Amino acid sequence: MDVLKSILVVLQVxxxxxxxxxxxxxxxxxxDAGASFGGGSSGSVFGSVGSANFLSRTTAYLATLFIISTVLLAFVFTGVGSGSGSVLDKxxxxxxxxxxxxxxAATDGIPK
Structure with a gap:
């Protein structure tokens, strides 16, 4: 179980x-408005539109991986899958x- 935790933490980082x-x-x-006045972005490695598509798709994949690893880490560290019961039980x-x-009580009003 410790190996799984370590792998998930490294994956999340x-x-x-x-x-x-x-x-x-x-x-x-x-x-994009600056590029229309001669910004020169069409000479990039991925082309004028290719870099935006590549970077945004890769960002979406990594964000999905981040969310999935976050949920898995929450389950692993809290032990929800192990049937440990409710927090209120603990x-x-x-x-x-x-x-x-x-x-x-004193009878004469003076404590002894």
Missing amino acids: IAALGVITLVLLQHGKGA AVAPVAPATSPAVP
Whole structure:
């Protein structure tokens, strides 16, 4: 079980770093307006449209992998699949504070 946890954590970290990198590599919607005035983006490795499709598809795949690994990690670390019961079953009932013995009342009004 520890090997599965380690694999899922490594997979999640790789997916998270991949999503961060790919999102930072993509240019926003406003960058297309600059390309029409001679931005020169058509000379890129993937072509003028190919890079957007490749990067957005890869980002979607890595985001899906990230979400799936997050859900699996939640199940593995909380033990939901092992039938461990409800969280309320594990709750401890509060213990009432111990009461001190009652002080007997003094007959003359002065405590002894």
